[in-house]
Amino acid sequence: MKMNLEDRLKENPELKKQFDVLDAYIGELATLEGSLINVLHRAQEIFGYLPDEVLEFASSRLNLPRSTVYGVVTFYHFFSRLPKGRHTVSVCLGTACYVRGGNAVYEKVMKTLGIKAGETTQDGRFSLDIVRCVGACGLAPVVVIDKDTYGRSTPEKVVTLLNKYA
Amino acid sequence: MIRNQLLVCAGGACITSGEKSVKDVLVDELKKHGIEDEVQVIETGCMGACDLGPIVVVYPEGTFYQKVTVKNADLIVSEHLVKGRTVGELLYTEPTSEKKARTSGDIPFYTRQVKRVLRNCGAIDPLSIEEYIARDGYFALGKALEMTPDDIIQVLLDSGLRGRGGAGFPTGLKWKAAREANGSPKYVVCNGDEGDPGAFMDRSVLEGDPHSIIEAMAIAGHAIGAEKGYMYVRAEYPLAMERFEYAIGKAREYGFLGQSILGTGFNFDIEIRIGAGAFVCGEETALLRSIEGKRGTPSIKPPFPAQAGLWNKPTLINNVETYANIPQIITNGAEWFRSVGSTKSPGTKVFALAGNVQNTGLVEVPMGTTLRELIFDIGGGIPGGKKFKAAQTGGPSGGVITGDYLDMPIDFDTVKDIGTIMGSGGLIVLDEDSCMVDVAKFYLGFTVDESCGKCTPCREGTRQMYQMMERICDGKGRDGDIEKLSRLANVIEDTSLCGLGQSAPNPVLSTIRFYEDEYRAHIYEKKCPSHVCKHLLIYSIMPDKCVGCTACARQCPVDAITGEVKKTHMIDQSKCSKCGSCYEVCRFGAIRKE
Numbered sequence: 001m002k003m004n005l006e007d008r009l010k011e012n013p014e015l016k017k018q019f020d021v022l023d024a025y026i027g028e029l030a031t032l033e034g035s036l037i038n039v040l041h042r043a044q045e046i047f048g049y050l051p052d053e054v055l056e057f058a059s060s061r062l063n064l065p066r067s068t069v070y071g072v073v074t075f076y077h078f079f080s081r082l083p084k085g086r087h088t089v090s091v092c093l094g095t096a097c098y099v100r101g102g103n104a105v106y107e108k109v110m111k112t113l114g115i116k117a118g119e120t121t122q123d124g125r126f127s128l129d130i131v132r133c134v135g136a137c138g139l140a141p142v143v144v145i146d147k148d149t150y151g152r153s154t155p156e157k158v159v160t161l162l163n164k165y166a
Numbered sequence: 167m168i169r170n171q172l173l174v175c176a177g178g179a180c181i182t183s184g185e186k187s188v189k190d191v192l193v194d195e196l197k198k199h200g201i202e203d204e205v206q207v208i209e210t211g212c213m214g215a216c217d218l219g220p221i222v223v224v225y226p227e228g229t230f231y232q233k234v235t236v237k238n239a240d241l242i243v244s245e246h247l248v249k250g251r252t253v254g255e256l257l258y259t260e261p262t263s264e265k266k267a268r269t270s271g272d273i274p275f276y277t278r279q280v281k282r283v284l285r286n287c288g289a290i291d292p293l294s295i296e297e298y299i300a301r302d303g304y305f306a307l308g309k310a311l312e313m314t315p316d317d318i319i320q321v322l323l324d325s326g327l328r329g330r331g332g333a334g335f336p337t338g339l340k341w342k343a344a345r346e347a348n349g350s351p352k353y354v355v356c357n358g359d360e361g362d363p364g365a366f367m368d369r370s371v372l373e374g375d376p377h378s379i380i381e382a383m384a385i386a387g388h389a390i391g392a393e394k395g396y397m398y399v400r401a402e403y404p405l406a407m408e409r410f411e412y413a414i415g416k417a418r419e420y421g422f423l424g425q426s427i428l429g430t431g432f433n434f435d436i437e438i439r440i441g442a443g444a445f446v447c448g449e450e451t452a453l454l455r456s457i458e459g460k461r462g463t464p465s466i467k468p469p470f471p472a473q474a475g476l477w478n479k480p481t482l483i484n485n486v487e488t489y490a491n492i493p494q495i496i497t498n499g500a501e502w503f504r505s506v507g508s509t510k511s512p513g514t515k516v517f518a519l520a521g522n523v524q525n526t527g528l529v530e531v532p533m534g535t536t537l538r539e540l541i542f543d544i545g546g547g548i549p550g551g552k553k554f555k556a557a558q559t560g561g562p563s564g565g566v567i568t569g570d571y572l573d574m575p576i577d578f579d580t581v582k583d584i585g586t587i588m589g590s591g592g593l594i595v596l597d598e599d600s601c602m603v604d605v606a607k608f609y610l611g612f613t614v615d616e617s618c619g620k621c622t623p624c625r626e627g628t629r630q631m632y633q634m635m636e637r638i639c640d641g642k643g644r645d646g647d648i649e650k651l652s653r654l655a656n657v658i659e660d661t662s663l664c665g666l667g668q669s670a671p672n673p674v675l676s677t678i679r680f681y682e683d684e685y686r687a688h689i690y691e692k693k694c695p696s697h698v699c700k701h702l703l704i705y706s707i708m709p710d711k712c713v714g715c716t717a718c719a720r721q722c723p724v725d726a727i728t729g730e731v732k733k734t735h736m737i738d739q740s741k742c743s744k745c746g747s748c749y750e751v752c753r754f755g756a757i758r759k760e
Contacts, residue, residue, distance in 0.1 A: 033458075033459075034477075069463050070353075072460065094610070095520070095609075096520035096521055132612065133363035133364060133365075135178050135369040135403065136366070139216060140520060151182040
């Protein structure tokens with residue numbers, strides 16, 4: 001049987017620290033009603049993804065059934081149940097990017113990293129995502145790596161770009 | 167004493183093109199020349215000409231410098247500001263006349279626009295509430311608070327403003343319904359879930375002129391009797407969130423939000439809610455569920471949000487661009503608003519011009535402007551000497567406008583008549599190389615991904631359609647597929663629960679309507695006339711051009727190419743996987759794709 005969350009946190013001070021940050025965030029909210037999505041956003045910032053423990057915590061802290069929390073987490077693309085790599089590569093396949101060859105860029109990234117969208121490389125260096133429009137259509141096709149956006153990308157350029165991220 | 171101002175465009179596209187480093191160079195250079203106290207550097211919202219970024223405009227002259235890089239940004243300081251000489255190499259050159267443009271007033275991209283919604287974007291510092299006020303900001307709120315709610319709604323009804331989110335429902339009627347609804351409290355919501363891939367006007371307004379939305383939401387609060395507003399922004403727009411949050415803080419500080427606004431006893435405040443990447447949340451009932459922190463699934467209307475919205479209370483929900491029109495309508499009146507645009511669709515519309523077009527970016531034009539003016543006069547035409555094929559509007563819910571309709575005035579009703587929708591204003595230009603079957607498949611794939619799964623026609627029906635489209639593009643199309651697609655499309659339109667499902671078949675229906683011959687070529691001749699659909703291509707080597715360099719044979723991943731050195735090579739069609747690597751690697755243009 002799994003230990004309950006509190007006992008597990010006692011054994012893992014690092015994890016406890018992260019949960020304290022989340023707890024403090026929830027404590028500062030004006031109202032808890034309707035705050036689940038905001039809390040999950042904050043949690044993903046802190047933990048990098050949303051493991052079972054976080055869902056459990058959010059459910060008890062916001063007084064919501066776990067099924068509700070799980071339902072929300074799995075509904076929205078933005079939330080990840082799996083750990084992400086050190087860098088997240090998001091290839092835009094919105095219309096403008098698609099029309100200007102975003103697909104070729106995506107295929108090149110897939111080939112280079114050996115993973116598909118939603119996966120992470122074995123060395124934990126990169127995660128790959130497809131996004132639908134980042135609103136920089138003027139510079140299509142666009143690739144976003146972590147928080148940096150790169151416009152007018154090509155299959156060749158994107159490989160050089162990836163090499164910049166260790 | 168400030169003698170010059172440098173306006174640096176900090177819109178999404180310019181940031182992507184390196185705006186931050188350019189700004190740093192400018193600031194450093196100003197210090198180096200000891201004029202940092204005389205010249206102010208201001209980061210503005212999007213200036214619209216995304217292709218020309220990063221853009222720096224020097225005021226008071228209004229000199230428009232484009233494609234500024236870290237290597238030449240110093241010239242703006244050392245030449246323009248220190249020596250008073252215009253930096254010729256950074257000016258925009260008009261491609262046909264080859265004339266240099268000094269200010270944005272000399273560039274056709276700008277001169278044909280009518281800036282109302284975007285009037286402050288790129289003109290003021292979005293972080294400065296003072297600059298917004300200096301441009302008559304919050305004047306409308308003051309005026310509205312002296313008017314009765316019924317008078318405000320009457321002005322909106324008279325103005326003829328229609329919702330800019332896509333469907334074009336009269337805004338005044340929405341406000342009236344929310345005002346007349348029983349229940350309390352009431353809520354004001356702004357739909358900033360701009361999910362249509364290819365549209366980015368809402369993002370630009372939120373980033374470039376956030377106070378205009380705050381002001382409009384407060385006016386709405388007074389008009390319908392609400393004290394609380396929610397701004398729903400999609401998670402993909404962090405900068406918009408950041409600037410809007412900052413603007414809310416400033417508005418509170420100045421007494422435009424909070425308790426007893428402008429001493430009138432009217433209370434109103436706004437809270438930001440962040441989306442989490444679900445296209446369906448752009449549908450208003452789904453969006454309201456998402457604000458409540460739930461799965462964003464839509465519900466049947468009626469009841470409309472005006473009667474039972476957020477937490478089952480009367481809720482007014484409008485799109486960002488709609489709100490951005492409100493303060494100016496209140497300030498200048500309904501007549502002023504109607505002075506541009508068409509009779510049934512007054513005012514302006516912001517389009518996001520993207521795809522195969524020379525000048526990409528945001529353009530605001532009167533309703534009723536023709537596609538020709540938009541794409542050729544403002545957009546500068548199709549790059550690479552290619553021919554125009556079609557324009558796609560309304561994203562995954564819309565359809566195509568063909569070359570036959572280039573001179574048709576575009577407004578909510580005219581586009582509907584030819585089977586597409588205005589949508590939020592994404593305008594994707596397609597050139598002759600685009601395969602319309604592939605484009606329709608692309609949009610359908612988007613809807614399949616984004617269907618929330620609540621109702622069967624949308625969840626299962628779009629998937630069935632997608633599989634058929636995939637088969638057609640893979641060369642496995644069968645006789646009767648076009649009829650089957652149309653039949654299924656009609657069922658999905660009739661029986662889906664929300665706008666997403668009801669409009670999902672549009673891209674397919676619209677392309678069948680205008681490009682049935684392309685569908686037929688795919689199905690019956692197993693050919694893709696535009697050479698896009700991979701599985702329908704045949705690669706062959708032209709003997710007269712092949713020099714036998716062996717490059718293609720070495721590149722071929724399935725060893726389908728044979729031939730001796732310096733002799734003509736051959737492709738074994740039974741082995742060819744149509745990957746196209748021979749085509750890419752051949753330096754002699756000897757590979758034919760057909």
